Amino acid sequence: MASSVATWLALRGTADRLTGEDLSVGTPDQDHPTNEDLSVGTPDQDHPTDEDLSVGTPDRAERPRRSQLREHLEWDQDLLIALRPCSVLSSGTRTDEKASKRLSMHRWSKLFIPTLREAPADAEVASHRLLIRAGYIRQLGAGIYNYLFLGQRSLNKIIAVVRGEMDKIGQEFYLPGILPKEPWLESGRWTGMGENMFRLKDRKGADLCLGMTHEEIMTVIARNELRSYKQLPQIWYQIQTKFRDEPRPKSGLLRVRQFTMKDSYSFDIDAAGLDKSFDLHDQVYRAIFTRCGLKFVAVEADSGAMGGSQSQEFMVYTEAGEDLIASCPVCGYAANLEKATSLLSPSEEMVATGDGKPEFVHTPGCAAIADVAAFFKISPASDIKCVAYMVLKRGTGGKPDTWHGVATFLRGDHQVNETKLLGAVGGADLRTMQTEELAQYFNGPAGYLGPVGLKPAAQPLGEGLTVVVDKALEGRKNLVCGANKLDYHLCNVTPGRDFGWTLAADIRSVNEGEGCPKDHCGGKLVVGKAVEVGHIFKLGYKYSESMGARVLDPNGKEVTPIMGSYGIGIERILTAAIEQSNDANGFWLPASIAPFAVVVTITNASDAALKQTGETLAAELDAAGLDVLLDDRDERAGVKFKDADLIGIPYRINVGKKAASGQVELVTRAKAGSEDVALPDVVAEVKRRIEEERLLESSS
Ligand SMILES: [Zn+2]
Numbered sequence: 001m002a003s004s005v006a007t008w009l010a011l012r013g014t015a016d017r018l019t020g021e022d023l024s025v026g027t028p029d030q031d032h033p034t035n036e037d038l039s040v041g042t043p044d045q046d047h048p049t050d051e052d053l054s055v056g057t058p059d060r061a062e063r064p065r066r067s068q069l070r071e072h073l074e075w076d077q078d079l080l081i082a083l084r085p086c087s088v089l090s091s092g093t094r095t096d097e098k099a100s101k102r103l104s105m106h107r108w109s110k111l112f113i114p115t116l117r118e119a120p121a122d123a124e125v126a127s128h129r130l131l132i133r134a135g136y137i138r139q140l141g142a143g144i145y146n147y148l149f150l151g152q153r154s155l156n157k158i159i160a161v162v163r164g165e166m167d168k169i170g171q172e173f174y175l176p177g178i179l180p181k182e183p184w185l186e187s188g189r190w191t192g193m194g195e196n197m198f199r200l201k202d203r204k205g206a207d208l209c210l211g212m213t214h215e216e217i218m219t220v221i222a223r224n225e226l227r228s229y230k231q232l233p234q235i236w237y238q239i240q241t242k243f244r245d246e247p248r249p250k251s252g253l254l255r256v257r258q259f260t261m262k263d264s265y266s267f268d269i270d271a272a273g274l275d276k277s278f279d280l281h282d283q284v285y286r287a288i289f290t291r292c293g294l295k296f297v298a299v300e301a302d303s304g305a306m307g308g309s310q311s312q313e314f315m316v317y318t319e320a321g322e323d324l325i326a327s328c329p330v331c332g333y334a335a336n337l338e339k340a341t342s343l344l345s346p347s348e349e350m351v352a353t354g355d356g357k358p359e360f361v362h363t364p365g366c367a368a369i370a371d372v373a374a375f376f377k378i379s380p381a382s383d384i385k386c387v388a389y390m391v392l393k394r395g396t397g398g399k400p401d402t403w404h405g406v407a408t409f410l411r412g413d414h415q416v417n418e419t420k421l422l423g424a425v426g427g428a429d430l431r432t433m434q435t436e437e438l439a440q441y442f443n444g445p446a447g448y449l450g451p452v453g454l455k456p457a458a459q460p461l462g463e464g465l466t467v468v469v470d471k472a473l474e475g476r477k478n479l480v481c482g483a484n485k486l487d488y489h490l491c492n493v494t495p496g497r498d499f500g501w502t503l504a505a506d507i508r509s510v511n512e513g514e515g516c517p518k519d520h521c522g523g524k525l526v527v528g529k530a531v532e533v534g535h536i537f538k539l540g541y542k543y544s545e546s547m548g549a550r551v552l553d554p555n556g557k558e559v560t561p562i563m564g565s566y567g568i569g570i571e572r573i574l575t576a577a578i579e580q581s582n583d584a585n586g587f588w589l590p591a592s593i594a595p596f597a598v599v600v601t602i603t604n605a606s607d608a609a610l611k612q613t614g615e616t617l618a619a620e621l622d623a624a625g626l627d628v629l630l631d632d633r634d635e636r637a638g639v640k641f642k643d644a645d646l647i648g649i650p651y652r653i654n655v656g657k658k659a660a661s662g663q664v665e666l667v668t669r670a671k672a673g674s675e676d677v678a679l680p681d682v683v684a685e686v687k688r689r690i691e692e693e694r695l696l697e698s699s700s
Contacts, residue, residue: 105618106596108631112149115643125320127578128252130587134647143249143257150647151574153595155260158292158573159239161592162262165288169280170235170264175217177241181207183216186547198243198257210243215543215565218265222561223549229269232551232561233277237264239570251320253571254531260570267544267561269553274538274562278310281536281566285314289533292573293590293693295580296533297327297334314534318579321531324509328516330523338419341506342525343515347381350478350491358452358490358498360483367447369412372489376480383412384473384481384493386449388438391427393461404461405433405441409451409481409501410470410508417509424468424505425460441465444484451481451499452490460503469501470508531579533572539563578648581670586646588669591690596629598686599649603637603656614655617664617682624683626690645669650693651686 112135119129120139131137136151147155163172184190190209198210211217218236226234242261249255266277282298289296294316301311313336315325326342327334335341353359366375373380389406406425408416418430433441442449442465456467473479477494493499516523541560543549550558578587591597598621602614611632618630629649631640637656644652654665654674664682667674668689677685 105615105622106629108599108629109633111629113643113647114148115646123252125251125254125579126582126587127254127320127575130578130582130646130648131252131575134586136647137253143246143255145253145256145258150595154574154589154593154648155570157593157595158570159260159262161291162288162568162570163239165284165291166237166262166264169284170237173218173221173236173238174240175211175214175238177211177243179209179211179217181209183220183547184209187216187219187543188546189216195247196245198245211240212242212244213261213565213567214238214240214263215265215539215563216547219543219547219549219563222267222544223547226267226549226551226561228552229554229559232267232269233273234267235264235277235280236267237262237566253575254320256571262568262570264566266564266566267549268563269551269559269561271562274540274564277564278536278538281564282312285534285536285566285568288568289314289316289573291694292577292593293581294533294573294576296576297325297332297530299325299327299334299336299530300339301336301535309540310538312536313532314536315530315532316576316580317526317528317530318576319529320575320579321529323530323532324527325530326510326512326525326527328518328521328523328525331516331518331521333516333518333521333523333525337417337509337527340510340525340527341517342510343517344472345515347476348379349476350378350382352478352492354492356478356492358493360485361489361491362487363489364487366487366489372480373412376489376491378480380412382476382479384409384450384479385412385414386451386482387416388433388441388449389418389421389430390433390437391422391425391461391466392429393426394428401428402461404457404466405437405464406430406461406466406468407441407449407451407454408468408470408507409473411472414470414472414508414511416507420505420509421468421507424503424507425466427461442484444482445486448482448484448486448488450484450490450493451495451501452493453484454499456500456502458502462502466503467499467501468507469495469504471504471506472508474504531572531576532569533576534566534568536566537564539565583672585642586669587648588650589648590693591627591650592694594627594648594650596649597627597690598651598653599629599631599644600653600655601631601637601640601644603640603654605632605634610655610659613659613679617653617655617679620683621686624687626683626686651689653682653686 114135116133116135119133123129123132131151134150135148136154137145137147140146166172181190184193193212197212200208202208222234226232239260239262241258243258246255246257249257253259264281266274268274268277286298296314296316299313299315301313315321315323324337325334326337326340363372363375366372369380369383369385372383387408389408390403391406393402393404395401408421410416422428422430435446438444438446438449442454451467451469454467455464457464460466473495478491479493479495480489480491481493483490510525510527512525512527514525516525541562544560544563549561551561553559574593577589577593581588600614600618600621602610604610614630614632618628621628631644633640650669652667652669654667656665658664658676659679662679663676664679665674666677666682666685
């Protein structure tokens, strides 16, 4: 039942409101709540009809509204305290016995859990396949999903974790999802957001948009309300639906057009204050992802484009991710591949042949690095690879954009990181060189391009060919490279002596297993795809300045507050958790965010004794504060086991034949292993394992 409360909380925006007037339906002076209490109608619609309020079937709408409300609200109120995040598990007993008694057990036979044996053909990533197969979600349109019972229940638990941690540092708001144009015009993002922003017009022709982020709106509040340094710092957050017109929605809930975000915004008097707000978010985000069971890394990110000064992403390694990151398991160093560096082990240099000067060698058919290495019996690290690009330089002062030839040279076993390359030469875009351009710049065929004899441009993207040499080639000697002549290579090539360059820079992507760049760490880097679950960012003055937010400092002088913005993708947490813990049969979530912590499976529901044992056990688990699902369906045991393995519940208790001798089978989904436990001990045992899971999380 926790999810119903949490849904309600999420809908209302804040738990605090539950204690306010909204709950006073049953008090004597308000026996007949008017329609305004529900504020569905518009001001000029004084008496909305029942249709305006009805969400159920027609016959439900005709039932007396008051009793319906009372039933709903009393129930929520009773559970509110007991269901606060952590309070149940940590204390071990419910704070309200009455509430506990009133709980009806979740019986699978009564629930809507539409599991599927097959996933849709277009579902490529594991989380997409499994969310659909487990009956968590159903697609409605491109990048638009219905969240069904299990999905919403899990998301509500994630929201409860996020809210519980965020309340330690911030205050929860709830801003509109539909937004007027004006604040966006002020910040310059009405045009800046381009086609990613959903836009619409109201009946009077005014422009509106669907919110994808709320920097502007929070700044409007700050500008209107904050007057003095004494009111700072402020951290305001919300958990809310966001919209983004993704050009290519895909991967289930990973790339969607409607999603849920926790976004927060900090306002500080100075940069030192912002540092503190940023650090607070860093700590709270680590706690959130830890409690959600994610194996995450905090990655220093590129902050250039948004004009901020510091930016950090929280990433979870998964093949479904679209970002590549490198991290060190020893010291915790982590960076996007666009920023990552590494220590290379010293290369074994070849012995020079002949007089030691570059020498032509006939290498028929050896265009690929592997062929060259095999021909010379050398490591690819001793072969110089050439990758040739055309790079776009933006025209300044009214001059047109221009394309320039750029030749990059690096070790045969290294790859060019194009973001690093663009940064090094100051280019705006790039593409690989075409055949006629190769002929123009190199006078040699692809596969046999080399640096010797080229005339490097004096400046990057200046006249002629810009030659960029990767740092890892500096100091090397007696290398092999293409001779700019079909079927020929040069050996005995030493950078600096035999060829020059426009620029030496770090333009390579780091590889798995290379050394950690931190001093004396000695760790080996891990490289992998990852998905972003959170991002914290020092915005600086961009919005407060452009939108005119000002406060008085201690000297009575007007100053601009400095801002930060911080986001967490709620669905991203669920998808990342599934991506990191799944197999062919389904997935398993940590108890903290699973729709249920434990499922009790009655292997044969037509056996009255088994059924009774299962019912009693489920009731005991429930009374012990565990979120329990009772599989009382009249199905074969095999079908029930398969379903249970699929839907993400971390623990299963099989009540089968052995129950007669006082034994049940406890299955830990993560380990796919089971063991017999004495019936009287099993509740404590499940609790112990969930506690252990939590302890492991908090120590990792
Ligand atoms: Zn390290």
